[in-house]
Amino acid sequence: MLWSLYGNVLVQGVLTGLVYGLMALGLSVIFGVVRVVNFAHGEFAVVAMYAAFVLFRSFGLDPFLSMLPIAAAFFVIGYGLQRTLINPFVSRPEHEQFILLVGLAIIMVNGTLMIFGPDARSANLPYSFDSWEIGPIILDKVRVYAAIAALAVAALLFAFFRFTSTGVAIRACADNLVGAAVVGLNVKQLYALTFGLGLACVGAAGALMVTLTDATPMIAPAFTLLAFTIVIIGGMGSMAGAIVGGLLIGIAEAMASVVIAPSMKTMVSFGLLVLVLALRPQGLLGRRA
């Protein structure tokens, strides 16, 4: 009985952790290249959740499908945002970047509150309540689908950075900005592409999240905090670190719920954060500055 409890909890931790990882991936990609910390990260995720909700309610579009147009739209938004609003702040002091993005976050939270109100909104898919029973282990269908989709998106992003010339150019910008500019790379455009890719990840993650939890404007700061915790644990700027951090947080929170108490699980993830900052400040897979 006890091992089936731990088995179920572990599986849930892994599945949730993968979606967490995808959400944090966008933050990590943007910081790793553009060196701007997106303090409106959770708010973008919530906007994506509402977009998936609206597409589901209006056109019956399954969020696992709508994540593609949402990610594309978020790419365009991210690209445009970087070229117009963020770019002038790239070389400015961090506190000014902070104010800019927090301001953007406040606008988004209040905007969603005005449009959708404070009530929780969810996409009730026909299989929302289905599960598979494999021996004593129960697997939620949507959680499994969301984890697979998160893995697929992360794999695509890894492949893009590894195997395409634009991806390699972006990595060059991240590694050596001056060198990249000297060899003639269009840094401004690459930055905008990166910001777009980061937001596309958030868009996809938001669409997946709406299948797991309800969209409310007020959860945005919690998402931002969660993404930060994951990215710091995994290593700022490390894409693999974001996925590993997400998994670690997912599993640690789930196991803490059983071993300690459900209400203590957030404390455990922050405990992990403190531990990593003390022992390996660059994060588990991050590089020393």
Next chain:
Amino acid sequence: MTAKTSFSRRAVMAGAAATLAAPGIAHAQARTLKIGSLLPRSGFFAQAGQSMHRGVLAAPDLLKELGYNVEIVHIDTESNADVARTQAERAINDGCHVLTGAFDSGHTLAIAQVTEQRQIPFVVNVAAAPQITEQGYKYLVRNFQTGGQLVTNGLRLIKDVMDAKGIKFEKAVFLHANDTFGTAQRNAMDAIWPRVNLPIDLAEKIAYDPRAQDLSVEVTKIRALNPDLVMCVTRASDAIKMVRDMVRQRFQPKAIISPGSPGFYDEEFYQALGPLADFVMFGLPWANPKSNMTQAFEKSFAKANPNNRFAVDSFNAGFAFEGMLIAADAFKRAGTTAGPQLMEAVRATNLPEHIMIGGPITFDAKGQNPNIGSALVQNLKRIPTVVLPKDVALAEPVLPLPAWQGRS
């Protein structure tokens, strides 16, 4: 043509005296009571705050019909105790004669400090923390049950429904949010459970973080304990997560009953879960569906809020209205808006005809209304329906909980 005006010292003094006396004269002469309605209409408690606000919007029509003149100032406390405090100050400075509010106990206590200092009556419409009426406030009354009363009445109703349906629960689990309200309810449960002598083994009390993205692990834990009764103290979004994970994990208890908390009767709960929202129960103070005033208020509510269902909002809207009613009635009897006299009239309230289930609205020496009753309410066809006590019930309780699977 010019007019020569000269001011003597005596004239200036007389003018100054008149200016200083003006508020007092205004108090004496006011024909309309200006009520400041402080509610968390944005932020964490926005959902409940908006629900209460809909009751406030519906209030003036019915109050006018009942012969009361009120002007309501709508104030958002932004789910923040500091904002609640400063907004209370501002409302009083802007001429509010009475304040009502404030849904959250922390906000209520913050406002109470201001109203006490400024000697302005404060009618608490929803807030359960016991200390609100235990700190000796002279300018505060509460027309709501304390946390302990909520739990005691909720547990008594569980016993009543067991007796009514001839069902015995062997084992129970208590799941609660670890926020201020949830923890207060847990403490009340710790104190009251041994005293109510329910023949049920309370196997475990599980606290969860209300900010959690899901309650899958909590439900896994409950499932491992296999109780036939799940008691819970949740907010709407957590209640959705809990039921959703129970269905996904194919966990089927005999009953899910909240002994005194919101969550199961919010529109978002019905929207998110559809038929799965049915048959859960909650024991709470509730609008008396058989009261004439409730029926009249339902009409005003429908007129003021054509897109909202009164059945769903009746708890929040009902208490919001009663707060206004208490203030307006006191003003009518006092004939003045002066704080001390108005407060005296508030404390002397005796309203036999009102909305919520229970005896007449009166206040004891501490400012607590001791006559508020509770009802066992069950979701039937996505409508919260009173099923106990029998004298106000509209339907028979359905127990055990029908299977999740196969609900269409």
